[in-house]
Amino acid sequence: MQEFFTEDIQQLNKLVRASFINSLGGFKSLVLVGTRNSNKQENLAPFSSLFHIGANPALCGLIVRPDEVPRHTLSNILETQEYTVNHVNEGMYFKAHQSSARYASEDSEFESVELSPEYKHGIMAPFVKESAVQFACKLEQKIDLEINGTILIIGKIIYVNIPDNSLCADGFIDIEAAGTLTLSGLDSYHSTTRLARLSYAKPGSWPKEI
Amino acid sequence: MQEFFTEDIQQLNKLVRASFINSLGGFKSLVLVGTRNSNKQENLAPFSSLFHIGANPALCGLIVRPDEVPRHTLSNILETQEYTVNHVNEGMYFKAHQSSARYASEDSEFESVELSPEYKHGIMAPFVKESAVQFACKLEQKIDLEINGTILIIGKIIYVNIPDNSLCADGFIDIEAAGTLTLSGLDSYHSTTRLARLSYAKPGSWPKEI
Numbered sequence: 001m002q003e004f005f006t007e008d009i010q011q012l013n014k015l016v017r018a019s020f021i022n023s024l025g026g027f028k029s030l031v032l033v034g035t036r037n038s039n040k041q042e043n044l045a046p047f048s049s050l051f052h053i054g055a056n057p058a059l060c061g062l063i064v065r066p067d068e069v070p071r072h073t074l075s076n077i078l079e080t081q082e083y084t085v086n087h088v089n090e091g092m093y094f095k096a097h098q099s100s101a102r103y104a105s106e107d108s109e110f111e112s113v114e115l116s117p118e119y120k121h122g123i124m125a126p127f128v129k130e131s132a133v134q135f136a137c138k139l140e141q142k143i144d145l146e147i148n149g150t151i152l153i154i155g156k157i158i159y160v161n162i163p164d165n166s167l168c169a170d171g172f173i174d175i176e177a178a179g180t181l182t183l184s185g186l187d188s189y190h191s192t193t194r195l196a197r198l199s200y201a202k203p204g205s206w207p208k209e210i
Numbered sequence: 211m212q213e214f215f216t217e218d219i220q221q222l223n224k225l226v227r228a229s230f231i232n233s234l235g236g237f238k239s240l241v242l243v244g245t246r247n248s249n250k251q252e253n254l255a256p257f258s259s260l261f262h263i264g265a266n267p268a269l270c271g272l273i274v275r276p277d278e279v280p281r282h283t284l285s286n287i288l289e290t291q292e293y294t295v296n297h298v299n300e301g302m303y304f305k306a307h308q309s310s311a312r313y314a315s316e317d318s319e320f321e322s323v324e325l326s327p328e329y330k331h332g333i334m335a336p337f338v339k340e341s342a343v344q345f346a347c348k349l350e351q352k353i354d355l356e357i358n359g360t361i362l363i364i365g366k367i368i369y370v371n372i373p374d375n376s377l378c379a380d381g382f383i384d385i386e387a388a389g390t391l392t393l394s395g396l397d398s399y400h401s402t403t404r405l406a407r408l409s410y411a412k413p414g415s416w417p418k419e420i
Contacts, residue, residue: 002372002373002374002376003369003371004369004371006368009367013381018265019382020265020377020383021262021264021367022262023382024270024345024383025260026240026297026392027391030236030237049261050235051273052232052235052258053259053273055227055230056220056224056227056228059357059358063261063262063263063271094417098416099411100411121215141357143355147269148264148267150263156216157216159213159215160234161213162211162212162214166212167212168229170229171226171228172395175233175236182392182402184385184386184402185407187407187420188382188406189408190402190403191403191405192394192400192402193403194400195401196398197397197398198307198399201308203311203314207307207308210397
């Protein structure tokens with residue numbers, strides 16, 4: 001085994017440290033966030049910091065760095081209060097990765113990486129047509145994390161689109177069957193293989209496969 | 211495809227909605243958080259809401275519900291300012307799942323689910339010996355998310371333990387090789403298969419496998 005203490009982490013080269021710390025938190029949600037500004041200029045950017053906050057109301061969080069590539073994502077969300085979240089599958093992960101490049105403001109990442117914007121149900125932000133699992137959020141709260149200047153965006157889920165037959169009777173969505181990938185570190189893409197679903201845990205007996 | 215709007219989500223049965231919304235955010239980090247109170251009573255609980263906040267300083271976030279099973283996790287972190295984060299592998303995921311059961315306050319989940327507490331380097335909180343990837347955090351900030359009563363715990367990473375040969379020269383930690391699993395929904399456990407690591411994205415050329 002290899003051990004690292006606070007000083008060892010601080011002394012790492014900046015890019016090495018970014019990759020190291022980003023790997024450490026485990027596998028991550030990998031999504032494309034679609035937005036549009038009030039001039040209808042589209043933006044698309046990959047995020048790996050989406051997390052669950054609550055189911056009632058249905059809320060999710062997203063960490064945004066004001067100084068990195070997806071900066072248009074932040075300004076567009078603040079301007080229009082809406083964004084879409086789109087899962088990434090094997091047929092499009094090169095394109096999803098490429099959407100993190102620093103394209104000029106006037107370029108749409110959709111066009112640059114050859115993904116298709118999809119508009120529906122009066123939602124202003126573009127979905128990614130190639131994504132099997134899509135949802136839309138309305139901005140509920142913006143919290144500045146003063147500890148490092150990042151921003152927590154809290155969104156309420158207002159629309160969900162999932163493939164036929166992916167929803168189980170108990171509410172579970174089989175995102176593996178839908179082809180959703182996961183990310184580790186900054187740039188490592190993985191498919192998944194289910195080991196099991198386990199029954200609700202109670203003291204005194206072991207969980208069963210369900 | 212199947213579509214759901216705000217009202218459809220609200221009308222779902224409470225348990226169905228929890229599973230549905232928890233599935234929607236994509237694959238999740240799956241970790242065991244180890245803590246101890248000032249009387250040295252140990253606690254262990256699974257979390258799927260760990261996320262990256264920044265690399266310099268090395269910060270991660272964790273969403274805690276004050277009213278659910280891992281409530282001892284929260285009170286212990288606030289009491290001692292320290293906690294450990296331990297990846298879950300195939301040899302222990304039944305035990306990790308079982309640690310979410312509502313054990314009595316005086317019971318240690320370590321003992322109940324047959325995982326081994328490990329103490330080292332003067333860190334007060336217990337690590338999980340069976341975990342190949344382990345790290346320790348010092349509490350930096352607690353933010354109450356008034357929107358639904360959950361709590362964001364921000365920790366600074368003060369110690370890291372990873373397996374030999376899992377660290378690449380560029381800082382990437384191969385957590386797949388280390389056996390780390392991922393979770394979808396509330397109870398679905400998955401192993402992973404790397405498709406590729408992709409080179410840093412730049413406008414004008416497609417990324418390459420690295």
